[in-house]
Amino acid sequence: MAASARVGNVLVIQEIEVAEVASRLQRGESPVLLDVRDPDEHAAGCMAGALLLPRPLVAHSISALVPDKDTPLVVYCAVGIRSAMTAMTLTGMGYTQVWSMRGGFDEWQRSGLAWIVPPLDGVPVPLSAEQAMRYSRHLRLPEIGMAGQAKLLAARVLCIGAGGLGSPASLYLAAAGIGTLGLVDADSVELSNLQRQIVHATARIGMPKVDSAAETLAALNPEVCVTRIQARLTDENVLAILAGYDVIIDGSDNFTTRYLVNDAALRLKKPVVHAAIQGFEGQLTVFAAEGAPCYRCVFPEPPPAEFAPSCQQAGVLGVLPGILGILQATEALKLILGIGETLAGRLLSYDALSMRFTELSLRYDPECSACGSSGPGKSEAPGWGLRNGRRLKA
């Protein structure tokens, strides 16, 4: 039987009957079975061993899935129309042995031939056709693919601060399809924020930052569930707020919050992607909760107020939090996907004036008051967040 073929300048679609496909499979032939329906159709039932590649993604992704253009391909959809069009596309791309299954999966089922419900374990969770298109550039990366994108869609990330760092971090995380994005910020948008806090807008001056950010993020990706927490983190609320998330992004603007987040995250065993900025300088690292230094290992105590001016007092280059916030988003995505090497145990120091990134090695401190062998993070003692028996005053 001839497959789809080029005859002169005309592309001829070759169809194959379901009975012929079944007998070929029975004879031990193993053409690639390409299911070009939408993921929800595939999830409801498919031919055993079929590869799911929704039709809109075929031109993008077929060469990664089937690099050899002489591979026999049996393409099917529900009734045989989408598969016929796909067969034409594939023939046009140079695939030499392409058949469209006449009558599609409906005919396959009507003929009483065996089919399966694809298992979810270890197999990509189906995405909708719109999701498959929105995240198509992620799906093409072998490190992410459908399974990785499904992890992102199921992930919960908390951004502490919807300011300089939180703006770019939350924008890219929303664009990446993080399922639930929590935003914690007690402040409202001010004119002086807009030089760097790009998730907000001039028209929204005076609006709570969490509301303003939620509006921008919803416009970018309406699928993302944005949880707005218009509050300052305190000893009383921090555990309850952090507990519902997989990864914490620390983009806060004061030491009190940074130590509080460190201690609570250690207690809850949540990774913190930490960044801090001032002037033209930024610092970035990951406090991985276990097996790596924590914030107090690096800086056991905050500086006295006169040694540590805030951005309001000292100034900050507007683009600086953009660079660091995007790096935070990158580390958060890696943590969720379980890919690459995070910055745990390493501090990345960035100097915008010299345009230099320097990597510094961090040490776990066995005497650390938060994560050391007798530190509160290692026990259930109610001392976490306290220092020398009193509340931390940063």
Place this chain on the structure above:
Amino acid sequence: MAELLADLDRQFPGIRHRMIDEQDQIRPHMRIFVNGEQGFDLQQALASSDVVQIIQALSGG
């Protein structure tokens, strides 16, 4: 290391006090790295090719 800090203080008067306390200890919000590795000892010997980086805890976000 101690000599380097003394020299730095000659160039930028007062900077040593911001980094080192009265007990000659590195202040807990300051960290000193030599060739990317954390150093705690002011008596640490330095070679002319060593790179010393001084980091302060930042809070801005």
